[in-house]
Amino acid sequence: MSTPMFVPEHFAHLTEMANEGVGGFAIHATDEFFAEKENLLKRPEAVFLADEYTDKGKWMDGWESQRRRVAGFDWCILRLGLPGEIHGVVMDTAHFKGNPPQDCALDGLEAPGATREQLMAATNWTELIPRTRVQGDHKNLFDVANRARFTHVRLRIYPDGGVARLRVFGVVVPEPRVFWRPGGLDLVAVENGGTVAKVSDRFFGPPSNLLLPGRGVNMGDGWETARRRTPGSDWAVLKLPRAGVIERVELDTHFFKGNAPQAVLMEAVDARGWSPVAVDALLNGGPGWKTLLGKTATEQHKRHHFYPDRVMPVTHVRVHIFPHGGVNRLRLFGHALDGELEQRKLAALHALPVPEARTLLLSFLGSPVWADRMVAARPMASVPAWFGLAEKAMWELSTTEWLAAYAAHPRIGEKKAAPTATQQSATWSAGEQSGTAGAQDAVMAELANLNEAYFKKHGFIFICFASGRTAEEMLDLLKARFENTTEAEIENAAAEQLKITRLRMEKWLRA
Numbered sequence: 001m002s003t004p005m006f007v008p009e010h011f012a013h014l015t016e017m018a019n020e021g022v023g024g025f026a027i028h029a030t031d032e033f034f035a036e037k038e039n040l041l042k043r044p045e046a047v048f049l050a051d052e053y054t055d056k057g058k059w060m061d062g063w064e065s066q067r068r069r070v071a072g073f074d075w076c077i078l079r080l081g082l083p084g085e086i087h088g089v090v091m092d093t094a095h096f097k098g099n100p101p102q103d104c105a106l107d108g109l110e111a112p113g114a115t116r117e118q119l120m121a122a123t124n125w126t127e128l129i130p131r132t133r134v135q136g137d138h139k140n141l142f143d144v145a146n147r148a149r150f151t152h153v154r155l156r157i158y159p160d161g162g163v164a165r166l167r168v169f170g171v172v173v174p175e176p177r178v179f180w181r182p183g184g185l186d187l188v189a190v191e192n193g194g195t196v197a198k199v200s201d202r203f204f205g206p207p208s209n210l211l212l213p214g215r216g217v218n219m220g221d222g223w224e225t226a227r228r229r230t231p232g233s234d235w236a237v238l239k240l241p242r243a244g245v246i247e248r249v250e251l252d253t254h255f256f257k258g259n260a261p262q263a264v265l266m267e268a269v270d271a272r273g274w275s276p277v278a279v280d281a282l283l284n285g286g287p288g289w290k291t292l293l294g295k296t297a298t299e300q301h302k303r304h305h306f307y308p309d310r311v312m313p314v315t316h317v318r319v320h321i322f323p324h325g326g327v328n329r330l331r332l333f334g335h336a337l338d339g340e341l342e343q344r345k346l347a348a349l350h351a352l353p354v355p356e357a358r359t360l361l362l363s364f365l366g367s368p369v370w371a372d373r374m375v376a377a378r379p380m381a382s383v384p385a386w387f388g389l390a391e392k393a394m395w396e397l398s399t400t401e402w403l404a405a406y407a408a409h410p411r412i413g414e415k416k417a418a419p420t421a422t423q424q425s426a427t428w429s430a431g432e433q434s435g436t437a438g439a440q441d442a443v444m445a446e447l448a449n450l451n452e453a454y455f456k457k458h459g460f461i462f463i464c465f466a467s468g469r470t471a472e473e474m475l476d477l478l479k480a481r482f483e484n485t486t487e488a489e490i491e492n493a494a495a496e497q498l499k500i501t502r503l504r505m506e507k508w509l510r511a
Contacts, residue, residue: 001047004220013171015190018153018168019043021212022190027116027152030074031065035162037076039063040155047162048095062096064162067398069393070185074156077119078166082191083112083151084173086128091140091155092165100136101157105129108150112175113468125154131511149173156270163295172197174241177506179336182197182388188317188332189213193241195238197316200234201225201453205326207236210319216328219255224326233265233320237283238330243272243315243337246292249306250331253298260300261321266293268314284315289318313337335384342383345509350379365497366408369401383509390505394498402494405458412474443471452480458486463493465500 005016018024026037034056039046040063052059065074086108093100107125111118126146134140138488155166172193178185179192188194190211199207204224209216216222225234246268251261267289271279282288292308298321321327337348349357354375361371373393380386397405454462462478469477481492 003047004205005043005167006045006090006092006139007167007169008090008139008338009134010141011090011167011197013315014087014169015084015172015208015396016167017082017084017086017170017172018078018166019081021081023213024080025079025081026262027077027079028091028120029063029065029076032063033066034064035056035060035062037063037078040076040163040166040493041078042165046092046094050129060095060162060164060321062094062162062164064096065157065160066097068160071159073156074160075154075156077116077152077154079152080150080168082172084149084170084193085147086144086150086153086168086170088131088144088169089142089143090165090167090169091134091163092167093134093136093138093140093162094164095137096162096164097137099162101134101161101163103131103158103161104140104163105131105156105158105498106142107142107154107156108146108148109152109154110148110150112151114152119152126150128153131156131158137359138382144170156337172241176510177396179242179339180342180383180387180506180509182384182391184333184335186331187240187244187246187334187336188330189236189320195239195241196236199236199237200236201324209240210330211238212234212329214329215252215254218258219326219328220327222254222256222328224256224259224295225321225324228324229433230321233322234324235318235320237316237318238332239316239337240314242339243270243313244332244334245311245313245337246308246317246334247331248313248333249293249304249308249331250329251298251304251327252329252331253300253302253304253305253326254328255299255301256326256328259325260299260302261323261325261327263295263297263305263322264293264306264327265291265295265320265322267309267318268292268312269316270313271315272313292317295320295322338382342509345382346383346386360508362408364508365394365405367397367401367405367499370397390501391498394494394501397494399490402490402497403460405497406463406493411455411461412447412464412466412478440471443475447471447475447478450475450482454478454482457482458489460490460493463496463500465496465503467500467503 008285021043024041029037039061046061089106091104107127108128109122109125126148129142130142188211194211196207203226206224207223209222269288293306294309298304357375358371361374370393377389451462464477466474
């Protein structure tokens with residue numbers, strides 16, 4: 001039987017961001033002769049089977065390289081399932097007694113969407129843990145001081161050997177665009193930055209399991225408390241990554257058949273602007289909680305759907321289960337509210353004189369009609385509403401207006417913007433086409449020739465979302481789309497143009 005993931009008390013307030021259950025993925029290892037790199041990210045603790053062997057040697061539950069015969073060291077690149085700030089690491093050498101590494105080190109990199117080849121060639125890795133002596137058959141704990149956001153880590157072992165598990169603890173930092181798109185989302189999901197701030201009991205299973213992606217795989221994959229012998233309820237306080245309005249609740253007691261709670265009650269509070277002292281008092285039972293969902297009966301082994309009794313902005317939710325028991329997953333669906341940065345940016349946009357606002361909007365999309373509609377729609381209620389309006393106005397443009405927008409773009413591979421583009425639009429384009437930098441001359445020449453042929457055939461330049469694409473990839477896409485009809489290409493270009501517009505709006509919001 002597998003043992004649940006060990007979480008050191010030192011890191012109990014943090015989220016484990018690397019394991020396969022949250023989407024962690026082993027990308028490359030220099031050597032995995034005895035045991036595969038994927039084992040590093042398994043959720044259960046490592047096990048030891050005394051008589052288990054493979055044709056290569058002793059079976060080990062971890063990543064193990066062969067004995068090096070030359071100078072150097074082995075290393076492995078892992079993609080974090082949950083990108084964010086890394087606060088601590090456990091390099092677990094469980095069961096590696098005569099074959100652990102002598103030293104270990106860890107590097108971090110922010111490179112969302114990077115390929116294996118790009119990660120291996122990257123030279124801007126940040127050292128998070130310097131080369132340090134480690135013990136065999138031991139959970140080696142390390143604190144990390146760097147507070148940058150990382151999407152990947154690189155584990156270095158000197159000179160070779162085996163590591164059972166790599167646990168990366170920290171604070172999840174989702175991409176802001178998660179909260180900028182129209183439509184609802186799970187406001188407390190771990191991938192969106194949801195955390196557990198306080199809990200009454202976690203005897204059989206931690207409440208952090210409530211926030212994990214997917215449905216739990218068994219009863220041990222949820223939050224379960226010990227049996228209460230006193231009146232009252234068990235509870236967990238969940239902290240949203242940003243304030244939001246909850247519109248629907250999903251509470252899943254999957255696998256909890258003889259030990260599900262009999263009822264649930266939810267309270268909430270909007271603690272924006274509160275001092276840390278006031279928040280701490282709240283978490284420890286202080287006043288301020290309001291009923292979000294009145295006491296409601298629950299059933300065993302069932303996914304429940306509830307709707308809040310009141311509509312209110314919240315930052316924390318306290319979930320009571322009566323009198324005790326287990327819950328597998330909890331989803332709080334709704335919409336996030338703008339943060340301080342978004343509020344300031346929208347206020348600045350609303351305050352711009354019409355000519356300046358129009359110039360800014362034309363840098364996002366070179367359609368005068370679209371820019372005029374966006375200016376006239378001010379003030380926008382929120383950032384998601386702004387993005388929603390931009391998309392709606394885009395798809396309401398006529399073909400003539402779309403063609404005017406396409407004409408404001410430089411051709412793929414050109415160094416300067418077209419004459420009709422604004423200076424800011426030229427700046428956006430330069431960054432978007434960074435994939436052409438350093439491309440081979442032959443590729444750039446073919447790209448230029450096919451661009452010209454595309455223009456002669458369809459009457460407008462080839463539009464594609466270039467961000468993150470290499471010159472070779474854009475050339476392949478141009479070849480694939482070249483034979484389409486002009487009508488189809490006008491639609492294809494509009495879809496690509498919308499992606500470009502969104503990206504430019506996002507860059508402005510982040511600036």
